[in-house]
Amino acid sequence: MNAPRKQIILGAYLGGVNHHTAWWHPEAGSQIDFSTFEHTARTAERGKFDFFFLAEGLALRERAGQVFDQDIVGRPDTLPVLASLAAVTTHLGLAGTINATFNEPYELARQFATLDHLSGGRTAWNVVTSFDAFTGQNFRRGGFLDRSKRYERAAEMIDALRTLWDSWDDDDLVVDQATGRYLGRADAGSFSVRGGQFDIHGRFTVPRSPQGRPVILQAGVSPEGRDFAARSADAIFSPYGKLPAAAEFYRDVKARAARAGRNPDDLKILPSASFVLGDTEAEAQERYQEVRGQQITGQTAQILLEQVWNRDLSGYDPDGPLPDVDPDPDAPPIIQGRAFVHQDRFATVARWREIAEAKKLSLRELVIDQFERGPFVGTPAQVAEKIDDFVQNDGSDGLIIGSHLVPWGLDEFVDQVVPLLQERGSLRADYTGSTLRDNLGLPPLPRRCERRTEGAGAVV
């Protein structure tokens, strides 16, 4: 190769509240006990992963007004788990999804800054917003965010947090025991943020953290979402795990970053991916088919389609044809508490009917076909090659890897695939930096920050 090999960024996610995670497996562990998180994080660190990633829950999912009981239900709180993990890891980044809608900047800024101090600069925040009144019922704030305001909320939240994180300079803590000077200036931590979402001022409680600003992760697919992420994120969760769609997304988002005045290399693109290994390709395929069949039971298939039809489909035979009724977009949502937005249910159903017709698929087979995440399947050597090719061909800058088997599944990847990626020269043999920002190859922040008094409101 002429160009130097790209170093693959690796994140590890823990399978949770979805139908992919094989809780029915005899070896499946607790989804709650800290030992599960500790094992996964230590395994990821053994494999020199860049970070461990934890999603968030704010309401239990419901179907037709009843708590959902088919998949995994329940999880611990994101930030306390990451703080506990900081105590049992030394290099691994700690990334968490936290909702910008149901949190306030002051509290969130101090939580992430605290985590950054406790972890020695290994923190990342995955910014999401939600706007559903269902989730809002769990919060005193209620479901107050209009959907059209979600990017305003996210942008102002990020800007507010950066203002708060920047409110202390590196040299504000003088701490001179001899002279009795603790602070270098009397207004250390002063901030003011005014915008459509926030009007706050005062003094921040957490002095500047090792990274200065924790790493910002986002997901964005729509043009608006891509632009937003290209302007404000350090890394983007891409939904595209296959070439050529992935490379198209990659080119597009990097170009948007360049147009926003950024070095495209400073914005990392990371799809999530799972894997199934075998001693032979045939064995791997067999394992994959088995797992997939267990993930999509007839009932799971009905429920996944109910999100689109917005109707009770429990009366339709999973091994029969797709439901012959139309979606019911005007009915109250049958599935609540799951991020699933349909611009046009009718178009989706029409497309699925065509696919089912053409491929002769039953309801359940259609779901298996359409809800496919496209894991990397094969021998360790094949999987290492596929992953490396995907990244070197600009499908992404790395992957966020998870297994359907919690918490043991990642071990297989670390033991068998990671050494091959290292042999290929695409994965470092050891950590190169002390902070997550360093390990990701993100540019260092200026040591002395430019303090802004009017923070939010610029990016809407």
Added chain:
Amino acid sequence: MASEPLHLAVALDGAGWHPAAWREPGSRPRELLTPRYWTELARTAEAGLLDLVTIEDSLGLQSHSPFQPDDRVDEVRGRLDALLIASFLAPLTSRVGLVPTVTTTHTEPFHVSKAVATLDHNSHGRAGWQVKVSGRAEEAAHVGRREITRASAEELTSARLPSALAALFDEAADVVQVVRRLWDSWEDDAEIRDVVTRRFIDRAKVHHVDFEGRFFSVRGPSITPRPPQGQPVVAALAHRREPYELAARGADLVFVTPTEQRDAAALLADVEQAAADVGRTGEPLHVYADLVVVLDTATEPGAARLRRLDDIAGVPYTSDTTVFTGSAAELADLVAAWQAIGYRGVRLRPAVLPEDLDRIVADVVPELQRRGLFRTAYEATSLRGLLGLPTPVPNRYAVGATGLKGRSR
């Protein structure tokens, strides 16, 4: 051992409770934001078999005055989020209780509930929560969703707080109530993993809490299964009627502050009166006396240390509670006397960290052990167990359960 074992808590805050603590040669003021500092403090407390450590916090920068901000540059300013410090300490300790301060006034009860529940999961049943009401105008401005007017000193010391401030305590009582309901919103055996029917939970054992109060409503259930203790320990610091009543309505422990004006015996009567006024039934509030301690060291008496600290600060130290100076034996005398009149324990506020914590563990604990007043080994694995609170705690939503006595409304 005496009929009722004595309990020892330590309140951790920055470089210690004296404003000049950070100037002491043995203090480590440059490490206050580091994981190592907090790890060593917690491990010292655990080596001393202490029941729990509390970790101070607020949604505003420290200030010299308890009522308003300042712009001083000669005292410790800046701190970390207490709940996350406690979460960090959970895997690094195994027996000591971890009780962070979390403000109720500007935070989401749903977040508080799952955060403390997760601390309890990660520590295998050692979590607590020190409930804190924020009546400070500048903290309200930090959050920005409501205004709180700065109260005058007269208002704050009158027999009854102004209604706007009193309402913050009513709101806090509702927060405690809804957090406790969310902890119970999953029954202990709700997760069934029934492979045959492909049901992960028995949804009849996961409950909406449907809390609707004067200040907010929360539907539930929690996203986090019931914590190992069922109900983690709820504590509150209280100096007057409204917080006593808050504690009596929802807390397990109350930290009170004996002074010359209002002594330890009088405070016990105040707490008892508050419990009667709010109709608390079931397990009585466990009352702990707060005490700032400046202990004798091998080379310097506590009183001399305090004088030296005061000289550095330029003014004599004043506290909301008694400031003790003296030997471990003298402290043991005082604590034993308080225990004899009905205190379950004391929460010691080290004037200087780590010095006074080290003295507590090396001198005070052995002295109390010699007198048969304090444990010689941890006798329980959960914080509730250590503190002598009832275990297991019935779940208010379980069929046939009587629920938590004194908590239904």
